[in-house]
Amino acid sequence: MNQMTFHYCQVCDQWKAQGIYVLTNFICQSCERAIVQTNPEEEQYQYYVEKMKSRPLTNQMLM
Ligand SMILES: [Zn+2]
Numbered sequence: 405m406n407q408m409t410f411h412y413c414q415v416c417d418q419w420k421a422q423g424i425y426v427l428t429n430f431i432c433q434s435c436e437r438a439i440v441q442t443n444p445e446e447e448q449y450q451y452y453v454e455k456m457k458s459r460p461l462t463n464q465m466l467m
Pocket residue numbers: 413414415416417418420431432433434435436
């Protein structure tokens with residue numbers, strides 16, 4: 405059985421298999437890279453922060 409766990413990335417609103425948890429928030433690999441490359445002073449960074457705050461914890465699914 406090859407069961408994979410998918411997590412809901414709150415930044416791009418997609419289910420992804422790979423990524424990291426920052427506290428209780430899942431961030432997929434591509435969003436993580438995007439965030440790392442964004443300067444905290446940029447408006448885009450605030451957007452990511454707001455996205456991560458916006459949802460509850462029901463972000464795991466087995467497929
Ligand atoms: Zn993402």
